[in-house]
Amino acid sequence: MTGSEPRRLPLEDLHVAASARFGPFAGWSMPITYPAGVMKEHLHAREHAGLFDISHMKLFELSGPGAADLIAKACPLDAASLAVSQSKYTFFLNEQAGIIDDLIVTRLGDERFMIVANAGNAAEDEAHLRRLAGGFDCKVEALDRVFLAIQGPEAWAALARAGVETGSLLFMHGIEPKPGWFMSRSGYTGEDGFEIGLPEADARALAAKLLADDRVMWIGLAARDSLRLEAGLCLHGQDITADLDPASAGLMWAIAKPVREAGRFIGAAALKAIIAAGPRQKRVGLKPQGRQPIRPGTELFDAVGKQVGRVTSGGFGPSVNIPVAMGYIDMASADAPSLLFAEVRGARIPVDVHPLPFTPHRYRKG
Amino acid sequence: MATTYFTQDHEWIRVESGIATVGITNYAQEQLGDLVFVELPEVGRVLKKGDTAVVVESVKAASDVYAPVDGEITAANAALSSEPALVNSSAAGDGWLWKMKLADESQLVGLLDEAGYKALVG
DSSP states (O other): OTTSOOEEOTTHHHHHHTTOEEEEETTEEEEEEOTTOHHHHHHHHHHSEEEEEOTTSEEEEEESTTHHHHHHHHSSSOGGGSOTTBEEEEEEEOTTOOEEEEEEEEEEETTEEEEEEOGGGHHHHHHHHHHHHTTSSOEEEEOOOEEEEEESTTHHHHHHHTTOOOTTOOTTBEEOOSTTOEEESOOSSSSSEEEEEEOHHHHHHHHHHHHTSTTEEEOOHHHHHHHHHHTTOOOBTTTBOTTOOTTTTTOGGGSOHHHHHHOOSTTHHHHHHHHHHOOSEEEEEEEESSSOOOOTTOEEEOTTSOEEEEEEEEEEETTTTEEEEEEEEEOSSSSOOSEEEEEETTEEEEEEEEOSOSSOOOOOOO | OOEEEEOTTSEEEEEETTEEEEEEOHHHHHHHOSEEEEEOOOTTOEEOTTSEEEEEEESSOEEEEEOSSOEEEEEEOTHHHHOTTHHHHOTTTTTOOEEEEESOGGGGGGSBOHHHHHHHHO
C-alpha cells in the first residue's frame, strides 16, 4: 500500500462536513476522530449509539452448489451446517495454520454465503478465494457497497426510527432486508449493534436519518480501536497475523471440535500438531498498574528480567478509565507469571495479566 | 514582562527573568487528541535543545515533547499527573508542561514569534 494514494471512502464528503480528522489505515484515508474527540466518541458508543463508516472492509458473496464446500476448505468452519441467516466468526488459515485474515461468514441461502473481511487483507483474501474457487462450483463476487456499523445500546432504536426494523434479528445473524442490503447483528465494540452493507444512495439516506437522531453520532477509527481493545477483540495485523495460529491466539472457541477432527480445512494438519504439542505462546489481556499506557511492540519481562512476551495492542480504555492492552506471553515456562513488567523508555512498569474482555460484552443473543 | 516564543515542533515558551515555561500549542493538542498520561521530567535534570523532556500519551499513541533550548528543569506541572486532559482544555495556560532555567538566552533568537507561528499552522 505504501507509495500509492490512499483510497477514499464513498461517503468521504459527509466526514469532511462533520470536520473529521483523517489518517491512513490499510491503504484508505479514514476518519480517525471527529471534533468530539476519541474519549467522548468512545463513551457515546457505549452509552448511546455510534455510527461508523467501515466501507474500507470488504464483502464477498459466494454462490453456487460448491459454496459451502469452498468455505469448508478455506475456513475451519462447517458452512453446510449453518442455518440460513446464521453468522460465524472464522478465519482463512495458511498451510501452517497461520491466520491470513479473520472473517465473519453468514449463510444467506441454500447456496449463498456472505464473507466480511478486513480492509488490509481484502486483495489477498480475494485472490485466495478465487484461487480456491477453481476447484469448486462456486462464484466469488467482491461487492461494491458502503458499509456502516451502528453500535451501542440504542442502536436498534435509532435504526427503528430511521425506518430499519431489526425485529427478531439476534447477535451473529445476518439478513438481506432490501435489494443490495446485507445487515447483520454484529460489530467490533462489544456492544449490541449492526453492520449494514448497502448501495451508496441508500447509505446516504440512512446516514442522514440516523444522524438526525440525537442518540447517534459519527465515531472515528481511534475510538473503534479503543472500543474493540476494551472488548478484547483482535485486530488482524497486530493481535493475530499469518505467523500466529488460532490456538496461540486463544480463538479455538471459533473452531468446532468436529471440524477440527474432520480436518477438511487448509492448515488442519498444522493446527492439529500445534494443539498436540501445546501452543508455544498465549494471548492475554494486560492491565498496566498506574496510568501509563503500554503500546504495541513493548517487550514484557518476568520478575527476574527474562523476556517472556510482547504487547500487540495497547492504549487507554475510556470506559474502564485505565490503560488496557493485550499481547502474547511465552508458554515455555510452565507457570505463566501473572505479574509482568513492560519496558517503556528504559523504565519497567508492572503489568497484571487480566482476563479479557475489560468491558463485558452486551450482545443481544435472545 | 514575559515574552512568548514558539517552535516549529508546536511548543510555546514563555520567558520571564531567565525562566522559561514550556507547553504545547492548542494546534498540537488538537492533533494529538485526548491526553491520558503525561510523563513529567525530574526537577534538576539538565537538558540540551532537542532532548526529550516530556512524553505525552493520547488514547492511541505516545509523542515526545523536546526541549526547545538548553537549560535545567526547575518545575514540572504536577497537576497533569492526575489530570492530563488539562493540556487539551488549556494548552497555553494550566496545561503547561515544565519550567526551565535558560542556559543561553541567545538560543531564543531563532524561535518564532506568535505571528510567525500562526503563519506556520495556517
